[in-house]
Amino acid sequence: MEVIRDIEQYKNVLKSEIENDNLVIFPTETVYGIGANALSSNAVNKIFEVKTRARNNPLIIHLKSVNEIEKCAIIENKIEKKLIDTFMPGPITIVLKKKDCIPDSVTAGLDTVGVRVPINSIANRFLEIVDVPIAAPSANISSRPSGTKVSDIKKEFDDKVNYIIDGGESKIGLESTVVKVINNIPTILRPGFITKEMIEKVVGSCNVSPHVLKEVDSSSKVESPGMLYRHYAPSTKCLLIYSKDINLLKQEIKKHLTNKTIILGSNNLKDINCYKFINYGNSLESISHNLFSLLRLCDSYKADLIIIEGVDKVGLGLAIMNRLIRTSNFNYIEL
Ligand code: AMP
Ligand code: MG
Numbered sequence: 001m002e003v004i005r006d007i008e009q010y011k012n013v014l015k016s017e018i019e020n021d022n023l024v025i026f027p028t029e030t031v032y033g034i035g036a037n038a039l040s041s042n043a044v045n046k047i048f049e050v051k052t053r054a055r056n057n058p059l060i061i062h063l064k065s066v067n068e069i070e071k072c073a074i075i076e077n078k079i080e081k082k083l084i085d086t087f088m089p090g091p092i093t094i095v096l097k098k099k100d101c102i103p104d105s106v107t108a109g110l111d112t113v114g115v116r117v118p119i120n121s122i123a124n125r126f127l128e129i130v131d132v133p134i135a136a137p138s139a140n141i142s143s144r145p146s147g148t149k150v151s152d153i154k155k156e157f158d159d160k161v162n163y164i165i166d167g168g169e170s171k172i173g174l175e176s177t178v179v180k181v182i183n184n185i186p187t188i189l190r191p192g193f194i195t196k197e198m199i200e201k202v203v204g205s206c207n208v209s210p211h212v213l214k215e216v217d218s219s220s221k222v223e224s225p226g227m228l229y230r231h232y233a234p235s236t237k238c239l240l241i242y243s244k245d246i247n248l249l250k251q252e253i254k255k256h257l258t259n260k261t262i263i264l265g266s267n268n269l270k271d272i273n274c275y276k277f278i279n280y281g282n283s284l285e286s287i288s289h290n291l292f293s294l295l296r297l298c299d300s301y302k303a304d305l306i307i308i309e310g311v312d313k314v315g316l317g318l319a320i321m322n323r324l325i326r327t328s329n330f331n332y333i334e335l
Contacts, residue, residue: 001025001158003150004165007122011129017163018043018130023050025139025153026126027167028118030091030176030192031146031292032153033062033136034161035126038072041105044135048105050160053142057225058107059135060093060114060176064127072102072133073115079181079203086202089117089124091172091193095180106135108225116176122167138175139164143230145292145327148173152296173289174319180223188212189224191319193288212322213313215330231326232292234299234306236262238328242310242321243335249309252335258305262298265309276301280309284316291320295327310334 004010017024018036021043025034034051036043038061048055061072066088073096075081083094098113107113118124127134139147140156147153148170157164177192179199186199187207199206211227239256243249246268253263253272262276263269266287270277280294281287298306308324310332311317325332 001154001161002163003154004163007125007129007165010163010165014126014129014163014165015131018132018134021046023047023161024126024130025147025157025161025164026123026134026136027120027165027170028062028091028123029120029170030118030172030174031148031170032139032150032164032167033123033134034139034157035062035134035136037130038106038133038135039101039103041103044103044105047135047137050157051137051140051142053137054225056108057137058110058114059137060116060178061102061106061133061135062123062127063115063117063133064124064131065089066117068133069096069115069117072099073097073113074099077181077184079184079186082203083179083181083186083199087194087198089119091119091176092116093176093178093190095178095189102133112180114178120167120171122165126165143233145232145234145295146175148289148292152293169289169293171289173291173293174323177319178224182207182223187223190227191322193316193319195315196318197315208318212318213325230329232295232323233327233329234295236299236303236306238306238308238331240308240310240324240328240332241335242312242333244312245335248335252333253307256305256307260303261305261307262301262303263307263309264294264298265307269309274307275303284311284320287311287320288316291323
């Protein structure tokens with residue numbers, strides 16, 4: 001895999017890679033994406049193969065500007081329009097009725113498509129250069145933490161993808177908020193940096209899918225198939241513990257310590273005696289930024305348990321807990 005640091009120098013290479021149905025990994029403000037021409041089933045199939053992604057988990061398409069949306073999808077109501085006008089470009093995906101040009105392989109046979117216009121300038125330039133919609137999931141093998149750093153991604157895809165565009169560490173670090181307007185109410189299918197509270201301010205109300213914090217059994221109907229799968233997980237076993245009361249939290253953590261436990265949490269926990277303490281940040285923004293890369297780092301210590309400190313499920317905290325609950329495979333204690 002070659003790392004591209006100056007996108008202008010590689011303009012023609014990138015254009016021809018995408019024209020030839022090859023994959024290109026590119027940065028966005030949320031996480032890195034592994035992208036292919038969304039108009040080519042052949043190219044899109046390669047994403048599923050390389051990631052070992054379940055075929056019924058649809059892909060998000062990335063567009064160079066808001067003006068491109070109506071080439072691929074139909075904006076059916078005022079709420080969708082308002083969400084687009086307010087939050088795009090930005091870290092949000094809106095699920096809209098799809099147009100025929102988007103192949104079924106992108107949408108896993110659904111009649112809707114997730115549309116996103118990133119705000120990261122390198123992503124925007126890449127989308128402008130290739131000048132086609134780019135289908136892109138997060139740059140990680142399925143079930144693993146999403147890629148937010150070139151060095152992490154290179155380890156996973158080195159011999160499988162020709163080019164990665166280096167944009168430094170992903171600013172936000174968690175994937176986009178996925179929203180679908182259902183019966184005229186925006187419903188968050190996957191929480192992210194654009195929060196329920198921010199959406200409510202603009203359109204009055206906003207629901208959160210019950211699957212965001214719950215285990216989904218594969219026979220139930222889900223609006224967001226991505227919630228069905230084991231996700232964001234390091235190889236080491238994880239236990240997620242949350243309490244508003246810091247003393248209660250510490251007591252509970254101590255009950256579960258093994259000889260080789262890593263504690264991944266805020267500085268509140270740094271004095272607990274354990275195999276390794278890793279500070280994940282002391283604000284929701286820094287936890288979100290650091291999380292996926294630190295989960296990979298945790299694996300490198302060959303511990304037998306990672307105890308992760310949970311956060312309050314409001315604002316960006318909802319997105320963090322949505323990921324952490326899956327990271328820990330629903331091994332979760334709340335006191
Ligand atoms: P990733 O590609 O890893 O960022 O995951 C994309 C997320 O968006 C998954 O949770 C998908 O289920 C969800 N998604 C993409 N397209 C749609 C759609 N048309 N309807 C509902 N959810 C979608
Ligand atoms: Mg993903």
